[in-house]
Amino acid sequence: MGDQHPTLRVDEIADATLTSIREQRRDRSLRTVDDSIAPIPRINGHDAQLFCGSNYLDLAHHPEVVEAAARGARDWGCASGGSRLINGNLRCHEQLEEELADYLGTEAALVFGPGYMANVGIVPALAEAGDLILSDALSHASLIDGCQLSKASVRVFPHSDVDALQSLLEQERTRFRRVLLAVDGLYSMDGDIAPLTEFVELAERYDLMLLVDDTHATGTIGEDGRGSASRCGVAPQRIDMQLGSLAKALGSYGSFVAGTRAMRNLLINTCRSFIFSCALPPPQVEAARAALRVMRREPQRHQRLQHNGGYLRDALRAQHIDTGPSSTHVVPVVVGSNLATMNLCENLLQQGFFTQGIRYPSVPDGTARLRLTVTSSHQEKEIDSLVGAITQTMHRE
Numbered sequence: 001m002g003d004q005h006p007t008l009r010v011d012e013i014a015d016a017t018l019t020s021i022r023e024q025r026r027d028r029s030l031r032t033v034d035d036s037i038a039p040i041p042r043i044n045g046h047d048a049q050l051f052c053g054s055n056y057l058d059l060a061h062h063p064e065v066v067e068a069a070a071r072g073a074r075d076w077g078c079a080s081g082g083s084r085l086i087n088g089n090l091r092c093h094e095q096l097e098e099e100l101a102d103y104l105g106t107e108a109a110l111v112f113g114p115g116y117m118a119n120v121g122i123v124p125a126l127a128e129a130g131d132l133i134l135s136d137a138l139s140h141a142s143l144i145d146g147c148q149l150s151k152a153s154v155r156v157f158p159h160s161d162v163d164a165l166q167s168l169l170e171q172e173r174t175r176f177r178r179v180l181l182a183v184d185g186l187y188s189m190d191g192d193i194a195p196l197t198e199f200v201e202l203a204e205r206y207d208l209m210l211l212v213d214d215t216h217a218t219g220t221i222g223e224d225g226r227g228s229a230s231r232c233g234v235a236p237q238r239i240d241m242q243l244g245s246l247a248k249a250l251g252s253y254g255s256f257v258a259g260t261r262a263m264r265n266l267l268i269n270t271c272r273s274f275i276f277s278c279a280l281p282p283p284q285v286e287a288a289r290a291a292l293r294v295m296r297r298e299p300q301r302h303q304r305l306q307h308n309g310g311y312l313r314d315a316l317r318a319q320h321i322d323t324g325p326s327s328t329h330v331v332p333v334v335v336g337s338n339l340a341t342m343n344l345c346e347n348l349l350q351q352g353f354f355t356q357g358i359r360y361p362s363v364p365d366g367t368a369r370l371r372l373t374v375t376s377s378h379q380e381k382e383i384d385s386l387v388g389a390i391t392q393t394m395h396r397e
């Protein structure tokens with residue numbers, strides 16, 4: 001059998017694949033953080049100021065949040081012990097869902113594992129073969145993968161282009177019974193916000209289901225951090241499903257989808273990544289509940305975050321460094337080539353700044369960049385130092 005079917009072993013496949021990835025300068029490796037992620041992680045024995053994290057409101061280390069996680073473990077154990085539909089639906093999951101719905105002003109919410117799993121489950125739960133999905137060209141990978149799993153027809157429209165979307169709808173809408181419009185609320189690699197007012201109007205006019213992935217907007221933008229809908233002045237009830245994160249600003253892990261009770265029941269019954277997966281562990285649930293309380297009590301956190309985002313953008317622009325369409329706490333510095341981006345990143349680390357280079361396929365080919373993020377606790381002088389280091393390094397190279 002060995003002679004007839006020469007086998008390719010994993011190591012051989014790895015060798016061939018990694019050689020090709022290396023040739024394109026897209027090889028990735030894990031950077032080890034030796035102690036806590038904030039505010040100043042230790043890497044390779046050196047302290048580095050963090051400018052690439054998603055713990056935007058600095059809640060992951062907040063004493064109330066840490067204590068709630070510990071209490072969650074003591075009261076409930078370290079695992080939920082099963083999927084929500086078997087034995088893992090704990091009172092604390094439902095309490096968190098009620099608190100999230102109350103916070104966002106929706107009828108209901110449903111807590112999931114990571115946002116990636118939520119998207120790859122929610123999209124196929126709403127659209128199947130014979131349906132249509134309209135997806136933004138810069139949609140997150142998890143939405144793209146959800147589209148593929150759904151077996152629906154998919155049309156991609158240019159990033160945030162309302163006119164192009166409307167033309168697509170004029171051509172395609174009547175051919176399909178169910179149509180899902182899936183967009184990010186805040187684009188995680190460019191820091192811009194979707195034109196939700198226009199998208200909601202199109203969704204209502206053309207009778208579309210609307211899914212907004214607000215992973216990076218939960219707790220960070222809009223009134224009291226209520227996300228991109230709030231920032232755009234759109235009532236939450238006008239969006240069928242808002243995907244929020246427990247893992248970024250809320251300093252815990254997991255995600256949730258907010259919308260109507262009917263939507264929640266639909267997902268409980270049809271969303272495979274909800275049905276066939278263990279429920280979120282209690283320490284993470286209790287940490288998210290505590291973080292939500294702190295966040296609502298301390299609106300200065302998201303205000304400070306947006307102040308810092310603006311300060312970073314202005315400082316970079318003053319040095320003629322392009323920050324693209326960013327209008328939030330996510331600020332890209334588009335370099336272009338993979339090699340130059342990773343060199344810049346390495347150089348900054350040597351100077352005590354932890355940033356990350358982002359390359360294809362996370363962003364379109366040829367637009368490799370530093371994806372800078374600020375948190376609510378960064379000080380202006382720290383941002384000044386980062387901008388000084390970026391400016392000097394870019395001009396030197």
Ligand SMILES: Cc1ncc(COP(=O)(O)O)c(C=O)c1O
Binds near residue numbers: 113116
């Ligand atoms: C826009 C967007 N959606 C979904 C996800 C996946 O979320 P999670 O990290 O909880 O899996 C991410 C990851 O950062 C993201 O940026």
